[in-house]
């Protein structure tokens with residue numbers, strides 16, 4: 001009995017939120033700020049989870065392709081809706097967003113990664129995700145992905161409300177609006193979430209390779225003065241800060257993919 005409790009307290013579950021091409025790549029339809037930095041840390045956390053055999057629950061947005069209505073990103077059937085390649089494990093199962101609450105028995109034992117599609121920001125608005133996140137027993141939920149001010153916040157607050165322990169890996173979390181993101185993180189912390197950086201979770205690394213995005217900044221190529229960091233400045237990353245990052249760039253062999 002005591003052993004069981006100790007085990008449960010230590011059990012970690014990684015929740016990987018909206019790590020999709022539209023949010024994380026320069027060419028994406030809703031690219032976050034500083035996407036290069038966030039991608040490096042997401043890659044690092046995913047490699048850590050794989051190495052430590054930590055179960056992964058992934059939630060990703062899927063919106064109907066209504067030719068311009070409402071959402072213009074993460075549309076069903078588009079490239080932008082797909083997850084970044086290194087956020088996918090081979091041993092995975094995917095559930096469509098269909099209002100159903102069925103979950104296979106022993107699913108967490110059978111699969112290393114469970115992917116849920118959702119048609120909304122808050123994962124708890126999808127009955128099946130609500131059921132799993134409410135029922136799964138874990139000592140701590142680790143959150144990464146996008147965006148701090150919406151889906152990450154909704155996931156964190158929903159888990160905290162259900163009495164779960166939540167840790168947010170702040171440098172592996174992206175945002176569209178810096179101010180809103182800071183406010184959201186403060187709120188999560190005030191409600192009991194722990195805020196950590198990737199290095200305190202997964203250790204320090206020299207890995208600087210993004211390996212998913214092909215914009216100039218992510219490839220670490222030099223640019224002529226005044227040229228934006230990303231095509232059409234979609235990521236909102238200022239030229240000066242990306243140049244500083246670039247000067248620190250080291251070529252390295254990706255440790256995992």
Ligand SMILES: [Zn+2]
Nearest residue numbers: 026213215218
């Ligand atoms: Zn990029």
